[in-house]
Amino acid sequence: MQEPTVILNKRQIDHKIRRMAYQVYESNVNESEVIIAGILTNGFTLAQKIKKEVERISPLKVRLCKVTINKKQPTAPVETSLELESFKNKSLLLVDDVLNSGTTLIYGVKYFLDVPLKQFKTAVLVDRNHKKFPVKADFKGISLSTSLNENVAVSFEKENYAAVLE
Secondary structure, three states: OOOOEEEEOHHHHHHHHHHHHHHHHHHOOOOOEEEEEEEOOHHHHHHHHHHHHHHHHOOOEEEEEEEEOOOOOOOOOOEEOOOHHHHOOOEEEEEEEEEOOOHHHHHHHHHHOOOOOOEEEEEEEEEOOOOOOOOOOOEEEEEOOOOOOOOEEEEOOOOOOEEEEO
């Protein structure tokens, strides 16, 4: 079996997160608060890192929200750590680590469409360009063309995190 290829190392991921945080701030410069909703588990970890960076570079108040989507059965009910009423007329950023086919992100987007939002954006660390659904990431760390039999894995273990192609 072939060794995994490192696509992004910790330093590069930190740089991508910083850039995405600036994009979030720029698209919400007239807002006082933004909600960053991360899809468990790695999407939420990425959301936490983006939140920390947005708060470091801007006066924006950031609320975090955990989004639970059954990736094996995405049509199952979506759960969030905040009530739907909390999102009303707010700016929302939905975050996942890797955009593969778009299934997880599209069902996440569908959940939030029932609420009137001021703005709705999406962010991913790695966009694989293999979409089954018409969904795109507004903010992305890297776009990567891969073969369908390759897998992109993101690990946020301690301080040694990376994105690898397996």
